[in-house]
Amino acid sequence: MPIAVYVLALGIFTQGTSEFMLSGLLPGMAADLGVSIPDAGLLISAFAIGMVVGAPLLAVATLNLPRRTALGWLQAVFVAAHVAGALAPGYGTLFATRLVSALAYAGFWGVAVATAVALVPESAKSRAVAVVAGGLTLATIVGVPAGTVLSQHASWRAAFWAVAVATAVSLVCTLVAVAADQRAQGAPDAPGAGGESGAEGGNGARRSVRAELRGMARPQLWLSYAITAFTFGAVIVTFSYLAPLLTDVTGVSEAWVPGLLALFGAGGLVGLVIGGRTAHAHPLATLGWGLGALAAVSVLLAVTARSTAAVVVLVFLLGIAGYVTNPALQSRVFALAPGAPTLVGATNTAAFNVGNTLAPFLGGLAIDAGLGYTSVAWVGAGLAAAGFAAVLRAVRAGRADAGHATPPKPRRHAPA
Template sequence: MPLPVYILGFVIFTQGTSEFMLSGLLPNIADDLGVSIPDAGLLISAFAIGMVVGAPLLALTTLRWPRRTALVALQAVFIAAHVVGALAPGYGVLFATRVISALVYAGCWGVALAAAVSLVPAGARGRAVATVAGGLTLATIVGVPAGTLLSQYAGWRAAFWAVAAATLVSLVCTVFAVPDGRGAATPGHSAATELRGLARPQLWLSYAVTAFTFGAVIVTFSYLASLLTDVSGVSEGWVPGVLALFGVGGLLGIAAGGRLAEAHPMRTLGWGLVGLLAVSAALALTARHAGVVVALVFVLGFVAWVTNPALQSRVFALAPGAPTLAGAGNTAAFNVGNTLAPMLGGAAIDAGYGFASVAWVGAGLAAVGLAAALVAARAGRRTPPSTNGPAASTAGQAPEPVEHATAPRTA
């Protein structure tokens, strides 16, 4: 992979740490701000709401901006929001900073993915997407546990300061390493062209699969620290290590998924969802057995992220005429799941079903996602590749053909 693709992964790493670190900070934030853990969990939903809105909005706003300029500006706002968050006097201010951070983070995702696929040949797009998204899995291995550990010794606000500092480093790297190409470099390419490129039912079905798949992951991950300490009996000091184990599984999953998605995207997605359903159910059934739960957290990380490259690269094949908005729409879809899933998990907890119930919610969402993936697989056999829009890719390459999707086999 070219160096700029790795830098784009680092950009996502620094900001992705903030996206996921609240899973380990919720107890401290709840105590400090005087709110319940489910209410603190709404900060995760606030971030997701910002990303749902920000992904398409910032994609359109920055469509004709030089990519490096867009990334630098968005990261600067992200840093400022985290400084304000670290100084927040109460829950309301912190909630607002989470929404603002998510808006610009969503913009970074859209620009970073479009830039990455423009820097590599068509056949390497799955690996390029996996490299960028790998920054997020690395955040769960290093950033999230480090933030949790830091919060235990210096308070949750210190984790926000650390994210701001790390993002400043990624901003400097962006200035020196990322090409200053334009998002709409192809003649005649415009926002209207991108919008026309989205007019395909298969693309929106793919977005639905993305939302359910990621929702199935995030609903369990959001309350994982509380499940570990309150149900499984894991001591608070071990929580960062278990969260890191989730990240290690995720890093292996996304590495495997990046290669499998190039040859068998729908099969990879289908079997990943089967695994996600099974692991979520197993977590709910064995939540009181710490050793089993710790092992399952690693497997959960793997099955959660093995689907990511297929989910990401598929939309570029389905909408070659909308390389920026297609990726931004998928980012929004991820965060529809990220918005609704913690709310569903919080509702289950408030109803008195306990922290283990969130894993059952995850299993249910995975089942719906699997059903949607099977529908997409069958529709993919009947639907010819899209030719919407004049731009096949941000690099001016020919569009990848839509795969002849294959549903997971039972034998």
């Protein structure tokens, strides 16, 4: 595996840490900025909104940009936004920097995957994508707890500075490693997410976009996007408010919060391993069982939130149930729309972040209504149930498609 693939995973790790670390920073941020915890939670939604808009938009915008150039500029914008966020005088400025950060991060995701795939032979492409995506899993296990510890001993602004510095280091490593591996292979610095030939120029890019839009015109694909949004929303609504739930309801000391966040990440890693083994052969079954487990764990967490022992176990199980579906969610859309390799993945990223946008908002509404922090787990259970219903709809639609694709048997005529 080329070193550049691992360096791209490092970029996902540093930026992915910022995506999720606010779950452990919310109490300190709310106090410092003079807002409620639900209002601080909307900063998570701000990042998700940027991802929703940025993923498809930048997938198209980078079709004709050299990959190395696109990667460098996107990370530079991300670093600048985090410096501005660390210096933000108030809530509004910080909200704006989260939007800009997410736009850059969404673009980096698409170009990073395209670059990794282009650097390896056909037999290693799936593994290369898994390595790059593994940076996000590592962010939940290491980066998020580390950011929480840093915020507890310094401030939430220190966590933003740390992400900015780490991403700047990643930027330099990316420029050097991608260039070195491209020279070693004798390959040019091809255009970004689309992987189109640079010789075609603007017209070629426009033709590519039209072709991909045609490839995405399938109802089953959009049903899959709905499943993605429901599933990730069911996970993130509880995870977003996990720190205040642990401290205010369960009674866990703040010193233990980073460890429990890491436990969630460890459960997520186990879920990814399990889901990676079942998603290819049984994608819908993996989604169905995973969403059923996610709903059950969310209900149990809401009911037993005051029991420390139960919550510790359930946080780990929440990570497993939340991430076991991820490989099926990621791979199924490509199988449904093979003619749209650029936009299909970018739109799925947007679907993940539709859930990431709406779920914390719904959780905040429940908290503001006086239902307490346990209400977010009930919201998560409801979203998981909606996702399960969508999976059942996908199963029925798949059977109908298979029936239409089966040629009718010839009628047997009785002898005269």
